[in-house]
Amino acid sequence: xxxxxxxxxxxxxxEGQNVTLSCEQNLNHDAMYWYRQxxxxxxxxxxxxxxxxxxxxxxxxxxxxVSREKKESFxxxxxxxxxxxxxxxxxxxxxxxxxxxxQHFGDGTRLSIL
Amino acid sequence: xKEVEQNSGPLSVPEGAIASLxxxxxxxxxxxxxxxxxxxxxxxxxxxFIYSNGDKEDGRFTAQLNKASQYVSLLIRDxxxxxxxxxxxxxxxxxxxxxxxxxxxxxxxSVKP
Numbered sequence: 001x002x003x004x005x006x007x008x009x010x011x012x013x014x015e016g017q018n019v020t021l022s023c024e025q026n027l028n029h030d031a032m033y034w035y036r037q038x039x040x041x042x043x044x045x046x047x048x049x050x051x052x053x054x055x056x057x058x059x060x061x062x063x064x065x066v067s068r069e070k071k072e073s074f075x076x077x078x079x080x081x082x083x084x085x086x087x088x089x090x091x092x093x094x095x096x097x098x099x100x101x102x103q104h105f106g107d108g109t110r111l112s113i114l
Numbered sequence: 115x116k117e118v119e120q121n122s123g124p125l126s127v128p129e130g131a132i133a134s135l136x137x138x139x140x141x142x143x144x145x146x147x148x149x150x151x152x153x154x155x156x157x158x159x160x161x162x163f164i165y166s167n168g169d170k171e172d173g174r175f176t177a178q179l180n181k182a183s184q185y186v187s188l189l190i191r192d193x194x195x196x197x198x199x200x201x202x203x204x205x206x207x208x209x210x211x212x213x214x215x216x217x218x219x220x221x222x223x224s225v226k227p
Contacts, residue, residue: 031213033214035217040122040219041219042118042202042217042218042219042220043158043202043204043215043217044217045214045215048214050213058214090157090158094213100145100146100163100165100206101213102148102160102163103148103204103213103215104160105157105158105159106157107156107157108156108157
């Protein structure tokens with residue numbers, strides 16, 4: 001089945017540790033996105049990529065890093081510089097057809113501090 | 115500051131009633147509008163999208179867009195307890211092919227049996 005796979009489902013981070021969240025899609029979508037959701041809040045854009053080997057900062061990129069070496073993959077690293085990483089992280093992708101097309105989401109990764 | 119505003123609720127309706135969810139946005143240049151449903155602890159799933167003024171119907175759901183008044187709404191007819199969820203409004207503020215969305219904080223809907 002085509003879709004977006006995020007792993008792991010739950011992740012725990014120790015003080016000073018970097019952790020990487022995986023996002024893989026087999027939809028052949030060019031654009032991919034990372035969002036953060038805090039309880040009772042909407043989604044906030046961390047990073048996005050519209051093409052391989054290129055990515056842009058979103059509204060809350062500080063303390064995060066990404067790479068886009070393959071079309072299918074857009075991993076997000078939560079660095080030790082992110083002091084409040086506890087949140088629900090969502091990866092999304094967007095197919096051809098431009099802005100009028102909807103984004104599709106993976107199942108999310110829930111990150112907590114140990 | 116480009117914003118998307120939603121009433122956080124909770125909005126409580128009896129089973130079988132019509133639920134009306136509203137969303138306003140700040141940027142007149144906004145191009146496309148999306149409604150997502152999010153169950154507790156789950157990721158958002160697309161309900162409907164609309165980009166032309168007027169109504170768009172899909173089963174029990176109707177999206178309404180009024181660009182002059184800068185609001186978009188979602189009507190759910192014959193509401194069911196399974197419709198109980200948070201509904202997120204998302205707006206593409208930039209048009210073109212960028213696809214970036216601004217999300218509202220969501221309205222929590224509770225459908226009582």
